[in-house]
Amino acid sequence: xxxxxxxxxxxxxxxxxxxxxxxxxxxxxxxxxxxxxxxxxxxxxxxxxxxxxxxxxxxxxxxxxxxxxxxxxxxxxxxxxxxxxxxxxxxxxxxxxxxxxxxxxxxxxxxxxxxxxxxxxxxxxxxxxxxxxxxxxxxxxxxxxxxxxxxxxxxxxxxxxxxxxxxxxxxxxxxxxxxxxxxxxxxxxxxxxxxxxxxxxxxxxxxxxxxxxxxxxxxxxxxxxxxxxxxxxxxxxxxxxxxxxxxxxxxxxxxxxxxxxxxxxxxxxxxxxxxxxxxxxxxxxxxxxxxxx
Ligand code: NDP
Numbered sequence: 001x002x003x004x005x006x007x008x009x010x011x012x013x014x015x016x017x018x019x020x021x022x023x024x025x026x027x028x029x030x031x032x033x034x035x036x037x038x039x040x041x042x043x044x045x046x047x048x049x050x051x052x053x054x055x056x057x058x059x060x061x062x063x064x065x066x067x068x069x070x071x072x073x074x075x076x077x078x079x080x081x082x083x084x085x086x087x088x089x090x091x092x093x094x095x096x097x098x099x100x101x102x103x104x105x106x107x108x109x110x111x112x113x114x115x116x117x118x119x120x121x122x123x124x125x126x127x128x129x130x131x132x133x134x135x136x137x138x139x140x141x142x143x144x145x146x147x148x149x150x151x152x153x154x155x156x157x158x159x160x161x162x163x164x165x166x167x168x169x170x171x172x173x174x175x176x177x178x179x180x181x182x183x184x185x186x187x188x189x190x191x192x193x194x195x196x197x198x199x200x201x202x203x204x205x206x207x208x209x210x211x212x213x214x215x216x217x218x219x220x221x222x223x224x225x226x227x228x229x230x231x232x233x234x235x236x237x238x239x240x241x242x243x244x245x246x247x248x249x250x251x252x253x254x255x256x257x258x259x260x261x262x263x264x265x266x267x268x269x270x271x272x273x274x275x276x277x278x279x280x281x282x283x284x285x286x287x288x289x290x291x292x293x
Contacts, residue, residue, distance in 0.1 A: 118141070
């Protein structure tokens, strides 16, 4: 019960890995009746001591409430955990990381079994769960009606960001952001390799790197505006011709400093291909089109 005596809606949660356990604790702390299930029962013991009801099967956990949150390893584990479970009338919220195609297929699968379906992509690590100031959130997509109805309880562990009716969109946004992150990490690895060879103190270098990446990040807004307008020459600060002309400096520096350029080269090749289409006055935005198959 809340302070105003309004009962809090029950939650059934399948999956008590690092993420599931973190989610579970926030619902318990907020006073939501929580039923949990985990394939390995021992992982539920600590939560039982904290007030969760432990179901002895996935089917029993699903039967315990209307809102069923699933946070398992991958799509295959979701399929095996829910195989043969009665989902009629349930609100199934799947926070398991999957591909957009798997999310769409899982949505159809759930709807064929009489459930409403919402897919989620978690943009947080477990220590950020239940810590609003950490800035984590979950992308949601699928049934808008279900999202609106359940958003208060879904917002207990971490922020919510609804991105559309297509059930694949949460996974798409999730993977898009993480892909950008890996691109950034690739650049960071190259930068550290360069200074490491030269014996520059990496701890002294790190704030310079972090501040520069932060200063560059807002350029994504210009890229977005150009993609939307179709005009890649508006607002250009450093044109493609100039940037391609600079790439030998980067490659020669890597070579001269004894660092492999294998992370830089593929991007430079795309820049060159775009330049070769007569796009020297553009920004780097045209590279996006080269990636579309
Ligand atoms: P863990 O590896 O800690 O836990 C995996 C969970 O899946 C466990 O509950 C495990 O059960 C269960 N599981 C695995 N295979 C099966 C199966 N075949 N049948 C039933 N249950 C199964 O992972 P996390 O909790 O960290 O991650 C869960 C989801 O959250 C993943 O999709 C992950 O990508 C996503 N996520 C995780 C983040 C993180 O930083 N941890 C960040 C963002 C998203 P058992 O205990 O029996 O092994």
